[in-house]
Amino acid sequence: MANSRPPAGLTGLALLNNSQYNKSTAFTEDERERFKLRGLLPAAVSSQRLQTELIMENLRRKAYDIERYILLMALQQRNERLFYRVLLEYIEEIMPLVYTPTVGQACREFAHIFRQPRGFYITPTDRGDIFDILDNWPERDVRMIVVTDGERILGLGDLGANGMGIPIGKLALYTAFAGIPPAQCLPVMLDVGTDNQMLREDPLYLGTRQPRLRGADYLALVDEFVAAVQLRYPRALIQFEDFLTPNAYTLLNRYRNKALCFNDDIQGTAAVALAGVFAACRTTGKAFETLKILFLGAGSAATGIGDLVQFALVAAGLTPDQARKRLWFADVDGLLVAGREGLAPHNRPYAHDASPAGVIEAIERIKPQVLIGATGSPGAFGERIIRTMASINERPVIFALSNPTERAECSAEQAYRWSEGRALFASGSPFAPVLMNGKTLKPGQGNNAYIFPGIGLGALACQATRISDEMFLKAAEVLADSVADDDLRQGSLYPPLSQLREVSLKIAAAVAEVAYRQGLAKAADRDIRIETIRAMMYDPVY
Numbered sequence: 001m002a003n004s005r006p007p008a009g010l011t012g013l014a015l016l017n018n019s020q021y022n023k024s025t026a027f028t029e030d031e032r033e034r035f036k037l038r039g040l041l042p043a044a045v046s047s048q049r050l051q052t053e054l055i056m057e058n059l060r061r062k063a064y065d066i067e068r069y070i071l072l073m074a075l076q077q078r079n080e081r082l083f084y085r086v087l088l089e090y091i092e093e094i095m096p097l098v099y100t101p102t103v104g105q106a107c108r109e110f111a112h113i114f115r116q117p118r119g120f121y122i123t124p125t126d127r128g129d130i131f132d133i134l135d136n137w138p139e140r141d142v143r144m145i146v147v148t149d150g151e152r153i154l155g156l157g158d159l160g161a162n163g164m165g166i167p168i169g170k171l172a173l174y175t176a177f178a179g180i181p182p183a184q185c186l187p188v189m190l191d192v193g194t195d196n197q198m199l200r201e202d203p204l205y206l207g208t209r210q211p212r213l214r215g216a217d218y219l220a221l222v223d224e225f226v227a228a229v230q231l232r233y234p235r236a237l238i239q240f241e242d243f244l245t246p247n248a249y250t251l252l253n254r255y256r257n258k259a260l261c262f263n264d265d266i267q268g269t270a271a272v273a274l275a276g277v278f279a280a281c282r283t284t285g286k287a288f289e290t291l292k293i294l295f296l297g298a299g300s301a302a303t304g305i306g307d308l309v310q311f312a313l314v315a316a317g318l319t320p321d322q323a324r325k326r327l328w329f330a331d332v333d334g335l336l337v338a339g340r341e342g343l344a345p346h347n348r349p350y351a352h353d354a355s356p357a358g359v360i361e362a363i364e365r366i367k368p369q370v371l372i373g374a375t376g377s378p379g380a381f382g383e384r385i386i387r388t389m390a391s392i393n394e395r396p397v398i399f400a401l402s403n404p405t406e407r408a409e410c411s412a413e414q415a416y417r418w419s420e421g422r423a424l425f426a427s428g429s430p431f432a433p434v435l436m437n438g439k440t441l442k443p444g445q446g447n448n449a450y451i452f453p454g455i456g457l458g459a460l461a462c463q464a465t466r467i468s469d470e471m472f473l474k475a476a477e478v479l480a481d482s483v484a485d486d487d488l489r490q491g492s493l494y495p496p497l498s499q500l501r502e503v504s505l506k507i508a509a510a511v512a513e514v515a516y517r518q519g520l521a522k523a524a525d526r527d528i529r530i531e532t533i534r535a536m537m538y539d540p541v542y
Ligand SMILES: NC(=O)C1=CN([C@@H]2O[C@H](COP(=O)(O)OP(=O)(O)OC[C@H]3O[C@@H](n4cnc5c(N)ncnc54)[C@H](O)[C@@H]3O)[C@@H](O)[C@H]2O)C=CC1
Pocket: 152, 153, 154, 155, 156, 244, 245, 264, 265, 266, 269, 272, 296, 297, 298, 299, 300, 301, 302, 330, 331, 332, 333, 374, 375, 376, 377, 380, 401, 402, 403, 404, 407, 427, 428, 429, 446, 447, 448, 449
């Protein structure tokens, strides 16, 4: 779906300054004449291909990734089709810049690298006005919203309004991999203050300089936001992103049956991890329903995975109780067991009858085939943990899901070295291939970026009314099926990033099918073939 023709009257400098229609030096002679561009551009007529090479030349010349990020954001602001073309053509190189890990640094330094506003900011003083001020947003047909309050940005903690980098980055992936047109995407920051004192004292900080709004006032603000979105953009899907665990669950439970929404950190992460586990079973030969999984970390990312694995085990024939008993969690205080004081509601189903234990003892006792880390705690998978997993499993499955790279529970190289190259390893942020015993091992990236674009595209394609657990289970199955035997042989549990657009399409078609089956789709036209959905997708080529 190329939208190359500028609207009538958009000519001259205004056209060159319009990121949606700007082609810069690629405007043809004829277009220069028609759009009153003569004299405003150098003589040479370039092509988008050449422009892409120019961007890559400039990008590679930069000394630091954060500078590359700044360059790419500037490109997105002035020529969005070129930005998406670069992203799609050089995905392995660009994705780590616009997404994890560099987006983490960008959020930390957000106020210091700020050039131009992007997205929509809502503060506590907007209470009562949210519907009205949404009218200030120039687009009328918003379909995809990613919203955060910045309290748990990746594994970096409370970054307040600096967290806006995350909705911007996630939506860039929505456009690149799910073909959601940029004009239909809205990044939102619920800037309810920050408890990060350093930020509040930074003279350049751009957010609300007050402690976080909490309790009833916080919920009232989010309620008003969701209601305003439903009125203003009735077809929009809301993706909750990087909320701190108690709020993440509270908001998901509050809106999942009332609005078209999901929580990416709970549900998207769950599906990508489950897909990795499914794929690992192909290598290990173990039956999925016989696995035992130990989670390090018991926050929303980890228990979100637990909940979906349980759902999948029940779908595979186990009772809910049998399924839960295969899933164990350990957090900073050790193994989660029944009787522990102060357990959060999301932890209670997994607090089994057992005596307390540290992680090593828990591994020796439970003998899990799969170890999944979602701690935000760098190095949480120390050498002894990996060696213990490797001593009880021929092919230990190890996921270090925390982002960005500096927060990973262990590196790919460590997981392979400490398991003599036997680990089936995936990580939230990318790691380079590792040479082990003459064999190159390519770790896959276990990141919800493999899931949310397809979920969103599928939901929008069939005008879903709600997002269900079945959709995430289906997405996990489709993703796992997309892993080629060659990928598995090289050690990756995920398809290469270069296949993300095709994978998202397959997930979208499958999600739409589930929506129809569950009576959750409004679109009258039941044509949910991949080619029909592909035709709806934004194409950045001029
Ligand atoms: N790869 C992916 O797609 C995704 C990765 N994540 C990552 O998951 C991480 C956690 O996110 P949340 O669950 O929201 O955080 P959270 O703060 O709610 O939970 C962290 C949990 O880890 C535990 N923990 C911390 N240090 C530990 C240690 N050294 N040993 C054992 N347990 C430890 C804490 O007790 C807590 O239970 C973040 O770093 C985030 O980047 C989140 C979503 C998606």
